[in-house]
Amino acid sequence: MTNSVTESILTVAGLNASIEGQQVVEDVSFEMLPVGVTALLGRNGVGKTSTLRAIMGLIERSGEVTIAGERVDREPTHRIVQRGVGYVPEDREVFASLTVNENLRLAERDSTPNRQLIEELFPDLIARAGQLAGTLSGGQQQMVSLARALVNDNRVLLVDEPTKGLAPLIVMDVAKALERAAQTVPVLLVEQNLQVVRMLADKAIVLEGGRVVYDGSAEELLGNEALTKELLGVA
Amino acid sequence: MSTIILLLITGLGLGALYFLVASGLSLIYGLMGVLNFAHGSFLTLGAFAGWELSRRMGGESWGTLIASMLLGMVVGAAVAAATEFLLIRRLYNRHIEQVLVTVGLALATVALFEGIWGTDPIYVTAPPWLSQTTEILGARVPNDRFLMIGAAVLVLLGIVAFLRYTRFGLIIRAGVENRSMVTALGIDVRKAFTVVFAIGGAAAGLGGVLASHYFGYVSPQLGGSLLIFAFIVTVIGGLGSLAGAAIASVVVAILQQFANYFWGGTGDLMVVLLLAVVLLVRPTGILGKKA
Amino acid sequence: MKSLANLSQRTWWIVGGVLVVVAALLPLLNLSIPGVLPGATYTPGTLQLLALALLFASLALSYHLLFGTAGMLSFGHALYFALGAYGLGIVLQQTELTLIPALGLTLAVVIAAAYLLGSLSLRVTGISFAMVTLAFAQAGNVLVRRNPGLTGGEEGLRLDTEHIPDFFIGVVNTRNLYWLSLALLVVVFVVVAWFENSRAGHAVTATRENELRVRVLGLRPFGVKLMAFVIASVLASLVGMVHLLLQSGTTPRATSADFTLTILVIVVLGGVGSRWGAIVGGIIYTLLDQRLTALASSDAIDGLPAILRIPLSEPLFILGTLFILVVLFLPGGIAGAVKRLSTGTSATPSERKLLEEAE
Numbered sequence: 001m002t003n004s005v006t007e008s009i010l011t012v013a014g015l016n017a018s019i020e021g022q023q024v025v026e027d028v029s030f031e032m033l034p035v036g037v038t039a040l041l042g043r044n045g046v047g048k049t050s051t052l053r054a055i056m057g058l059i060e061r062s063g064e065v066t067i068a069g070e071r072v073d074r075e076p077t078h079r080i081v082q083r084g085v086g087y088v089p090e091d092r093e094v095f096a097s098l099t100v101n102e103n104l105r106l107a108e109r110d111s112t113p114n115r116q117l118i119e120e121l122f123p124d125l126i127a128r129a130g131q132l133a134g135t136l137s138g139g140q141q142q143m144v145s146l147a148r149a150l151v152n153d154n155r156v157l158l159v160d161e162p163t164k165g166l167a168p169l170i171v172m173d174v175a176k177a178l179e180r181a182a183q184t185v186p187v188l189l190v191e192q193n194l195q196v197v198r199m200l201a202d203k204a205i206v207l208e209g210g211r212v213v214y215d216g217s218a219e220e221l222l223g224n225e226a227l228t229k230e231l232l233g234v235a
Numbered sequence: 236m237s238t239i240i241l242l243l244i245t246g247l248g249l250g251a252l253y254f255l256v257a258s259g260l261s262l263i264y265g266l267m268g269v270l271n272f273a274h275g276s277f278l279t280l281g282a283f284a285g286w287e288l289s290r291r292m293g294g295e296s297w298g299t300l301i302a303s304m305l306l307g308m309v310v311g312a313a314v315a316a317a318t319e320f321l322l323i324r325r326l327y328n329r330h331i332e333q334v335l336v337t338v339g340l341a342l343a344t345v346a347l348f349e350g351i352w353g354t355d356p357i358y359v360t361a362p363p364w365l366s367q368t369t370e371i372l373g374a375r376v377p378n379d380r381f382l383m384i385g386a387a388v389l390v391l392l393g394i395v396a397f398l399r400y401t402r403f404g405l406i407i408r409a410g411v412e413n414r415s416m417v418t419a420l421g422i423d424v425r426k427a428f429t430v431v432f433a434i435g436g437a438a439a440g441l442g443g444v445l446a447s448h449y450f451g452y453v454s455p456q457l458g459g460s461l462l463i464f465a466f467i468v469t470v471i472g473g474l475g476s477l478a479g480a481a482i483a484s485v486v487v488a489i490l491q492q493f494a495n496y497f498w499g500g501t502g503d504l505m506v507v508l509l510l511a512v513v514l515l516v517r518p519t520g521i522l523g524k525k526a
Numbered sequence: 527m528k529s530l531a532n533l534s535q536r537t538w539w540i541v542g543g544v545l546v547v548v549a550a551l552l553p554l555l556n557l558s559i560p561g562v563l564p565g566a567t568y569t570p571g572t573l574q575l576l577a578l579a580l581l582f583a584s585l586a587l588s589y590h591l592l593f594g595t596a597g598m599l600s601f602g603h604a605l606y607f608a609l610g611a612y613g614l615g616i617v618l619q620q621t622e623l624t625l626i627p628a629l630g631l632t633l634a635v636v637i638a639a640a641y642l643l644g645s646l647s648l649r650v651t652g653i654s655f656a657m658v659t660l661a662f663a664q665a666g667n668v669l670v671r672r673n674p675g676l677t678g679g680e681e682g683l684r685l686d687t688e689h690i691p692d693f694f695i696g697v698v699n700t701r702n703l704y705w706l707s708l709a710l711l712v713v714v715f716v717v718v719a720w721f722e723n724s725r726a727g728h729a730v731t732a733t734r735e736n737e738l739r740v741r742v743l744g745l746r747p748f749g750v751k752l753m754a755f756v757i758a759s760v761l762a763s764l765v766g767m768v769h770l771l772l773q774s775g776t777t778p779r780a781t782s783a784d785f786t787l788t789i790l791v792i793v794v795l796g797g798v799g800s801r802w803g804a805i806v807g808g809i810i811y812t813l814l815d816q817r818l819t820a821l822a823s824s825d826a827i828d829g830l831p832a833i834l835r836i837p838l839s840e841p842l843f844i845l846g847t848l849f850i851l852v853v854l855f856l857p858g859g860i861a862g863a864v865k866r867l868s869t870g871t872s873a874t875p876s877e878r879k880l881l882e883e884a885e
Contacts, residue, residue, distance in 0.1 A: 020735075058415055081421030093416045095409045105402075106409055107420045148420060270653050272787075325854060331599065334653075335794055335853045338787050343846025350836035350843065463664050463783065466657045474654065500672065507665040511646055514658060518650045 008066075009034050009156050009186050010055070015063035015073075017047075017054035024050040025061070026210035032156070032203075037178070037187045039201035039218055043233050047210040048190040049090050052158050056080060056087055068155055082109065086149030086185070090160040092141045096134025100125055100144055103133050107148035118147045121177045139170035146174070150181055157187045163196055175199055194232070198222055206231045240374035242492045248380035250488030251387030252449060255442030256465035257472065257480040258394060259315075259435020265411035265475025266424075266431050268330045269323060272337040274439055274465070275458030276344040277315050281307035281440025282447040282457055283352060286359055294360030304386070304444045311440020312433040319432035324425060341459070348455035356452035365448060379448050386445055390438050391481055398477070403430050411475050464491075467506055471513050473523025482521060542715075549708055552576065553701035562813060564820075570700040574772070575816055577700070577707040581769050583808030584707075584714040586792040588761035590804040591718050593793060595727065596754040597734030599652075602659030604785040605643075605666045606759035609636050610766025611776040612670060612677055619686040620676075628689070629767060633760065640759035644752050660783060667781040682777035685770055694771055703772045710768050711805070714761050718801060721757055726750045791849050797861025806860055811845075818844055 008031040017025035025047045032038045040048050054061035057077040065073040072080050081087065095103055104118070104125075119126050122143045128136065133144055142162055149157055159178065163171040175196045178187060182200065191197050197204070197218060204221045206214035214221060214231055222228055256278060263271050285303035292299040318340065326332045365382060368375040398404035406427045410417045417424050439458075446461060447453045468487050472479030490509060491502035498505070513520065557567040565572045585607060592598050613632035617623060623631065647658045670677045677683055687695050693702045721727045733747040770776050779785055788811075796807020818841035821827060827838050837843050856863055 056419060058419065076423075077415070077418040078421050078423045081419060087419045089416065089419065093413060093419075095412050095416070097412055098405070098409055102405055102409075106405055106417070106422070109421050152421075264653070268653075270656065322850065322854070330653075332853050332857075334599070334656075335790070336850050338790065339846045339849035339853065341846075342784070342787060342791070343843045343850070346840035346842035346846060347837060350840045459783070463660065467661050470654055470657045470661075503668040504665055507661050510658065510661050514646065514649055514654075518654070 008032055009068055010188065011064070011066040012051070012055065013064040013066075015051065015054055015061060015065065017050055017059050017061040019050065019059055024059075024210060025054050027063075028207065028210065028212055030205045030212055030215055032186060032188055035182075035186055036202040037182050037189050037200040038203045038205065039197045040188060040190045040205050040207065041197065041214075041221075041232060042207035044192075046207045048207055049160055050210075051207065052087070052089075052160050052188070052190060055158065056085070084153070084155035086152060086154040086157040088145050088149050088157070088159040088162060090164070090190075092138075092145040094133040094136070094141045094144045094148075096132065098133055099130050100133055100136070101129040103144050104147055104151055107151050109152045113151045114153065115151070118151055121150070121180060122147055139166050139173070142166060142170070142174055143177075146177055146181075150177075154185050157181060157185055159187055160190045161192060162189075163191065163193050171196065194222060194228075237373035237375075238496070240372050241376055242496055243489060244371070244374070244376045244380050244384075246489030246492040247485060248383040248449065248488075249492065250485040251383035252442055252446050252461060253465055253468050253488055254387045254481055254484035255390060255438045255445065256461050257468040257484055258390065258477060259431075259438045260465055261469045261472065261475055261477060261480040262394075262407070262411075262431045263435050264469065266407055266414065267323075267333075267428055269333045269337070270466075271435070272334065272462070273318060273340040273344065274337075274435065275460075275462035276341055276348075277311045277318075277436045277439040277458070278443035278446065278461060279345070279348055279453075279455060279458035280314055280443070281311040282443030282453045283348065284310040284440070285444035286357060286447060286453050289360065295362055297362050300362055300365075300448075304441055307440040307444035308437040309440070311443065312437035315436020315439070316429050316433040318436075319429050323432070324428065327425070345455050345459065352453075352455065354455065356454040358452045359447045361448050383445050383449060386441060387484075390441065391477075394434065394438075394477060397434070403427055407431060464506065467510050469520075471510055471520055473520030476520070476522040479520055479522030546708065546712060549580075550705065553704055562817070564816075568701075570697045573700045573704045575812065577704040577772050578769075579809040579812035580704075580707040580711045581765050581772065581808075582792060582812045583805040584711045585762060585765045585789055586796060586804040586808040586811075587711075587714050587718050587801060588758045588765065589789045589793050590799075590801060591721065591754060591761070592758040593790070594799040594804070595718075595722055595734075596730045596751055596758075598648075598751065598755065599656045600647075600659040600755075601656045601783060601786050601790075602647075602661075602663030602666075603758070603762055603789055604781060604783070605659075605663040606636060606640060606762040607766040607769070607785070608666060608670070608776070608781040609639060609759075610763030611770040611780055612683060612766075613763070614767045615683045615685060615770050615776060616676055618689055619683075622689070624689045625691060625694075632767065633763065636760055636763040637756060640756045641752070644755035644759070648748055648751055648755065660786075663781065663783060663786060667778065667783075670778050670781050677778075680778060682775055684775040685773075687774075690771070703768070707768055707772065710764060714764070715801065715805070717757065717761060721754070722801075726753055730754050791845065795849065795852055795859050797859030797863075800859075800861035803859055803861030810860070815841055815845065 010032040013029045015025055015028045016023065028051055040051065042048050050059060053059045055065050057075060057080055061073065063073060064071060067080070067083055067085065072083060095106070098106070124140065125143055125147060128140070133141060136144065146162065162174050162178065166174065171193060178189070179200055181187065189201065201218035204214065204216065204218035205212055206221070208231065221231070256274060260271060260274055263269055285307045288303045288306050289299045292302065322336050322340065323333050326336060361379070365379040366377065368377050398408055406417060406422055406424065407430070410424050410427055414424055442461070443458065446457055450457070464487065468483045469480055471487065472483030487506050487509065491506055494505035495502035552567045553573055555567050558565070563572050564575060567573070589603050592600055592603060610632060613635055614628055617628040617631055621628065643662050647655055647662065650658060671679055673679070674681070693699050730750040733751060766780065792807040792811045793804055795811060796805070797803030822839040822841055827835055830838065852859060858865065
């Protein structure tokens with residue numbers, strides 16, 4: 001047991017993962033900042049989503065994953081979540097045939113869920129509590145997905161491309177909600193929209209071919225146009 | 236006209252039996268991806284349990300009938316839950332192997348039932364009212380049909396209420412749609428597996444007692460013969476859809492009755508034909524979600 | 527010591543060839559294996575049992591092509607076995623055709639039926655496919671039972687021997703039928719091996735693993751799957767035909783869902799994905815079934831208390847339980863266990879995966 005003051009909330013060491021026999025994450029190691037937003041970046045298909053899924057135990061994986069000093073890489077998904085991990089998956093994955101309220105109720109693990117925070121962040125959802133989640137717009141569904149993670153007191157949030165396919169105005173709403181969430185809980189964020197990354201991230205980790213190729217300050221990475229272009233393919 | 240009424244109500248009665256088997260199959264498949272071949276054995280065991288009870292208490296009283304229906308449900312639920320807990324759970328997420336285990340269980344249990352109760356049909360006794368008829372619009376309808384229909388409607392309402400108003404129901408509905416996301420919300424979805432098996436087993440056990448009165452006998456083969464039609468119903472209705480199973484049960488059973496009467500006993504073939512047509516036109520079934 | 531796993535493909539074919547020669551010589555030898563075979567190997571009773579074992583091995587191989595190679599979980603494979611048996615039986619009874627033309631006519635019917643039903647069933651995949659094949663087989667079962675004039679109904683169909691060559695008739699000629707069964711097993715094995723190593727076979731295996739990738743490569747999964755389905759069905763029907771000759775008739779049990787489940791049990795016992803496993807499974811199953819039936823009616827069992835006597839006197843109970851145990855504790859079946867023993871590994875993920883992919 002190491003001292004918890006310096007200890008990282010989430011540590012990944014030598015993580016490998018495969019889907020249908022095909023390796024999608026190769027020997028990935030990194031640490032997350034204990035506060036604020038850590039961005040997990042890389043071109044399309046480098047294994048960002050798979051890394052999150054592997055941490056969550058949703059795909060076959062090996063290697064070390066530590067949450068607040070405890071190994072979780074052999075635990076089933078629900079146990080990992082119960083340790084205080086909030087997960088907002090790619091493509092939102094709301095339950096389309098359940099109402100907004102049912103989606104939230106399903107997610108509530110604590111006896112005193114943060115309903116107030118949800119009301120504050122997403123007043124629109126409260127108004128639509130009885131509506132089937134499948135009939136919501138993409139942006140609203142993303143709110144539901146975020147709300148499902150924020151309704152509990154978590155130690156860490158894993159958020160996968162929350163702004164994908166959303167209109168610019170909604171993107172800002174989502175970013176603001178994340179900014180607010182990050183004040184109380186550290187966030188590991190996979191994000192393509194570099195503007196959002198600039199706005200939120202303190203630290204950046206860049207993956208290429210399933211491996212870590214950059215681990216450092218987000219500001220430094222994004223400030224260096226050549227490096228950004230080399231690692232992410234965009235400016 | 237009276238013939239049509241009779242066929243319709245008899246079809247509804249048979250459809251009720253199909254539904255009692257198919258509802259469990261569909262829920263289990265929807266949530267767990269398991270095609271449960273042992274489901275017929277839950278039904279058969281329920282039927283034998285009911286018969287053993289009525290043999291001891293005297294089959295002619297209503298009290299016995301109700302007690303045997305309850306016993307059938309309890310036995311079905313207990314055996315189904317044990318099956319999930321002892322066999323299916325060990326093969327978590329390995330769907331083909333789970334199916335194989337239920338196949339083995341079906342073969343072994345039918346053989347065991349034959350060893351215990353023999354291969355010949357055993358005739359059951361029931362309250363006299365059940366074998367009498369009631370006249371509806373000129374048709375003399377055997378009363379047992381009403382018992383089947385009433386029981387199936389109650390089961391349908393019960394399951395719907397359970398799914399809608401309990402937390403387990405919420406988990407099951409969500410799990411049918413996207414199981415891995417349910418676990419990603421920190422829920423141990425395996426507890427819900429035992430619950431759906433128990434519900435399905437209870438419905439099948441009740442179906443077994445009712446089937447023994449519909450056909451007039453129990454035999455080790457009772458479950459297997461209903462199971463095949465229940466499978467067809469489940470596919471036509473859409474795997475995982477309770478409402479689909481209910482609709483398809485009625486459609487299949489009524490089609491079967493009419494074809495048997497009007498087209499020279501071709502009911503079973505018509506059902507298979509209907510299945511082929513449904514698969515051609517709509518491979519996911521009436522209310523199935525997209526594959 | 528050179529381990530089993532390192533033997534080359536060619537060595538295996540030689541081992542197989544030697545085994546076939548040994549098997550072919552059995553009717554000429556006086557070998558006894560008490561407890562396994564009912565009598566010496568030259569006696570008709572034993573040859574009958576051995577021929578049956580070979581037929582089940584062939585049938586299991588044909589199912590292996592469907593399930594192990596192509597990953598199609600069919601619950602209606604018995605239909606094609608029955609189509610062969612009943613088809614040939616009916617043609618022989620209703621027409622004046624001799625054995626070979628009757629066989630040809632039946633085959634034509636089987637190919638047409640397999641093509642039609644296969645194209646229909648393959649519109650769906652996975653569990654739906656399993657249920658559709660089950661339903662079609664059930665329709666066959668109903669047709670057989672409902673048309674006693676043609677099929678003999680519940681009583682079964684007796685073989686009309688009028689147009690059958692004499693050397694296939696009578697107890698003294700059991701060994702000819704044994705050799706015929708052995709020849710059929712060789713043919714089925716060669717056809718299955720040939721298909722698996724053909725372009726279409728590779729495509730169908732690739733389809734099992736990743737249908738999307740095959741589509742991307744520009745192949746049509748439907749076509750190769752249908753091809754595998756039709757070949758497996760034709761092979762099963764051939765087994766049905768020889769079974770008709772061997773048993774001098776056939777019964778509605780051949781059309782039942784239980785019979786398909788039996789084939790599935792054999793393939794899984796032997797080891798999914800292994801040709802040798804299917805053969806070994808078929809032989810072991812037949813011998814076990816026969817022995818267990820003998821055991822069930824033996825005095826030793828009769829003397830036991832009811833709680834032991836009832837389960838032990840039901841062969842299917844024992845087989846079903848055995849099957850569950852194999853699925854739970856012996857992934858890869860007999861073939862998998864042998865492989866692990868010979869290579870000294872205990873890792874089984876690949877066998878587990880094979881079952882997963884078969885979905």
